[in-house]
Amino acid sequence: MGKGIKDLPEVDRPREKLRARGPQALSDAELLAVLIRTGTKGKSAVELAQAILEEAGPQLARWGVEDFARIAGIGEAKACQILAALEFARRHFQRGPGRIERPEDALPYLAPIRDRKQEHFLSLTLNGAHEVIASRVVTVGLLTSSQVHPREVFADAIADRAAAVVLAHNHPSGNPEPSGDDLALTRQLVEAGKILGIEVLDHLIVTKTDYTSLREQGYIP
Numbered sequence: 001m002g003k004g005i006k007d008l009p010e011v012d013r014p015r016e017k018l019r020a021r022g023p024q025a026l027s028d029a030e031l032l033a034v035l036i037r038t039g040t041k042g043k044s045a046v047e048l049a050q051a052i053l054e055e056a057g058p059q060l061a062r063w064g065v066e067d068f069a070r071i072a073g074i075g076e077a078k079a080c081q082i083l084a085a086l087e088f089a090r091r092h093f094q095r096g097p098g099r100i101e102r103p104e105d106a107l108p109y110l111a112p113i114r115d116r117k118q119e120h121f122l123s124l125t126l127n128g129a130h131e132v133i134a135s136r137v138v139t140v141g142l143l144t145s146s147q148v149h150p151r152e153v154f155a156d157a158i159a160d161r162a163a164a165v166v167l168a169h170n171h172p173s174g175n176p177e178p179s180g181d182d183l184a185l186t187r188q189l190v191e192a193g194k195i196l197g198i199e200v201l202d203h204l205i206v207t208k209t210d211y212t213s214l215r216e217q218g219y220i221p
């Protein structure tokens with residue numbers, strides 16, 4: 001039977017170590033254990049965290065609720081806690097170019113959706129200098145003009161007081177060429193943006209290895 005956190009000397013307990021020495025003193029497993037908080041019978045939170053890290057490997061950032069929940073002792077609540085922390089860190093501490101002046105500048109922000117098996121529609125909100133304010137996934141699934149509504153796309157842009165947006169979605173097929181639905185959706189969102197005074201700077205279609213800019217192709221005036 002594994003040793004529980006409470007069986008460790010206080011100085012070695014993850015939460016106490018973090019308080020005394022700062023988060024940089026903790027291993028990855030200890031940091032994850034702080035989020036998990038409690039272990040299970042026979043496994044400490046640190047051992048559960050280590051099991052996650054070993055199972056996920058380099059794919060950890062791409063795991064969803066179901067992936068975490070496959071680990072014995074990690075239920076839906078713990079999975080949601082971990083995902084929320086990862087997303088918070090990604091949004092606030094990701095390093096990217098900051099300003100979008102060309103399609104390539106947006107690509108670092110699109111990395112999380114490029115190899116997804118479902119289509120993800122993402123919006124980057126930009127200020128007047130075209131600096132990124134925030135990156136958000138708007139919807140997941142089959143993308144059509146009826147499913148991706150301007151209301152959802154521009155709600156966060158309005159809240160961010162954005163001057164412009166860059167829109168993007170992935171093609172799991174690996175073909176970056178726009179479909180008829182892609183073009184119809186783009187036209188609808190460009191017109192909605194004009195009414196709201198929020199410019200649609202570009203709509204990018206990305207795959208694992210390629211991308212298409214609808215502005216460069218002339219579909220966005």
